[in-house]
């Protein structure tokens with residue numbers, strides 16, 4: 001599968017088979033994450049892998065009942081919680097380098113994209129989950145104050161394919177030279 005195929009073909013997967021994810025497959029995913037780009041190569045990401053059924057059920061309580069990824073949290077054999085160390089990405093000698101402050105969300109986002117695309121190329125499904133009680137997850141997993149819980153993804157073999165939601169046309173977000181000059185493509 002080439003990269004464009006992977007980018008276009010990856011879908012959010014919300015139904016999973018119970019089949020386990022082999023340890024070497026998990027390791028291959030983490031190896032891919034390791035090579036994600038980051039601010040000054042600061043690599044602020046940290047990953048917590050939850051395989052225990054009780055642990056997954058506890059994590060699921062941090063999602064609202066209406067979250068479409070709720071059942072996937074306990075259905076998937078593995079749940080990955082992506083965190084970021086605070087005050088690292090975008091910082092030099094303890095001072096923020098840009099007005100944006102901490103680039104933690106950006107760098108962990110890149111790591112998550114690496115994870116999801118690599119998982120897809122290996123036949124695995126993911127769904128990025130951002131809408132949950134982050135404080136509750138931090139408490140459940142014993143995440144320290146200097147580390148922020150960012151996003152979660154269940155990981156496993158898809159039990160059903162995802163449906164691709166419609167995308168904006170490129171002409172709706174591409175500008176030429178200045179913000180106001182819309183692309184004609």
Ligand SMILES: Cc1cc2nc3c(=O)[nH]c(=O)nc-3n(C[C@H](O)[C@H](O)[C@H](O)COP(=O)(O)O)c2cc1C
Pocket residue numbers: 010011012013067068069070127128129130131132162163164165
């Ligand atoms: C930052 C972020 C947070 C998300 N949070 C949730 C979520 O809480 N629950 C859920 O079911 N999907 C969540 N999604 C998945 C999106 O709904 C999904 O990526 C989008 O609809 C496009 O569908 P696709 O991933 O199949 O291309 C999230 C995606 C991102 C990038």
